[in-house]
Amino acid sequence: MTADAISVTNLTKTFGGQRSLFGGRSHEVKAVKDVTLALKQGETLAIVGESGSGKSTLARMVVGLETPTSGEMQIAGKDAAVLNAEGPRAFGQMIQYVFQDPVSSLNPRKTIGSILETPLRLLKGYDRAKRKARMKELMDAVHMPADSLERYPHEFSGGQSQRIAIARALAAEPQIMVLDEPVSALDVSVQAQVLLLLEDLRKEFDLSYLFISHDLAVVESISDRVAVMFFGEVVEVGSSEQLFRSPQHEYTERLISSAPRLETGAN
Ligand SMILES: Nc1ncnc2c1ncn2[C@@H]1O[C@H](COP(=O)(O)OP(=O)(O)OP(=O)(O)O)[C@@H](O)[C@H]1O
Numbered sequence: 001m002t003a004d005a006i007s008v009t010n011l012t013k014t015f016g017g018q019r020s021l022f023g024g025r026s027h028e029v030k031a032v033k034d035v036t037l038a039l040k041q042g043e044t045l046a047i048v049g050e051s052g053s054g055k056s057t058l059a060r061m062v063v064g065l066e067t068p069t070s071g072e073m074q075i076a077g078k079d080a081a082v083l084n085a086e087g088p089r090a091f092g093q094m095i096q097y098v099f100q101d102p103v104s105s106l107n108p109r110k111t112i113g114s115i116l117e118t119p120l121r122l123l124k125g126y127d128r129a130k131r132k133a134r135m136k137e138l139m140d141a142v143h144m145p146a147d148s149l150e151r152y153p154h155e156f157s158g159g160q161s162q163r164i165a166i167a168r169a170l171a172a173e174p175q176i177m178v179l180d181e182p183v184s185a186l187d188v189s190v191q192a193q194v195l196l197l198l199e200d201l202r203k204e205f206d207l208s209y210l211f212i213s214h215d216l217a218v219v220e221s222i223s224d225r226v227a228v229m230f231f232g233e234v235v236e237v238g239s240s241e242q243l244f245r246s247p248q249h250e251y252t253e254r255l256i257s258s259a260p261r262l263e264t265g266a267n
């Protein structure tokens with residue numbers, strides 16, 4: 001049996017609660033409470049929930065940007081604490097992330113070529129010739145012309161920038177991608193293109209996706225399973241089909257009935 005792509009057990013993250021200079025304690029926020037969840041190999045698992053429900057905090061812990069307060073995480077069967085001890089490189093080779101704001105995620109002073117070259121050098125250790133060849137392949141994979149490599153981030157639209165951010169994530173040749181609202185900042189027409197691209201890439205490179213979104217229409221179109229977060233807890237997990245047809249939790253029901261685009265799309 002192959003290990004799950006990601007498996008988290010009783011994962012909790014608390015912010016604040018430290019003793020302040022004046023003797024009191026800062027306000028404590030339990031952003032993620034006791035979450036147990038698995039992303040299976042090759043699937044797209046969506047995380048939905050309203051603003052502040054803990055989706056990004058969960059994502060940031062999974063990619064090693066935030067340390068859990070308690071609980072356990074395994075990435076492709078490997079203990080995250082062990083991966084962490086090996087350094088950011090070990091994490092980066094297995095799991096990559098793409099965030100909401102494509103423009104600010106790309107360094108404005110670097111060409112696209114140099115942005116893509118960094119992971120190829122640091123994470124893959126490719127020589128110059130191999131890096132050049134891979135950069136062209138990556139641009140091709142996200143349907144961008146090869147001459148984009150000599151240009152700067154401000155020369156691209158939001159949708160193009162997100163393709164570039166996806167190419168940078170792919171450069172590491174990860175098994176897993178965490179996508180935190182990857183299309184939310186894009187026009188609706190561009191959203192569909194990027195979602196199709198993500199779906200093609202997942203099949204082509206045999207990736208597993210943890211896909212975070214508050215847009216249920218997007219989630220229904222892309223995910224195999226859905227986990228619903230509510231105030232830091234996962235209140236329901238199910239196949240996309242089952243969850244949208246017969247939600248078990250009252251909050252899921254509310255979430256679905258308040259999504260106008262989904263209702264018009266249903267038959
Ligand atoms: N670095 C931090 N310091 C203190 N509190 C934080 C920090 N990061 C997140 N929080 C708090 O944790 C809770 C969960 O935040 P999180 O960003 O995970 O929510 P989210 O579900 O991603 O929301 P959104 O849909 O708006 O992106 C919120 O109450 C937030 O204010």
Ligand SMILES: [Mg+2]
Nearest residue numbers: 055056057180
């Ligand atoms: Mg968020």
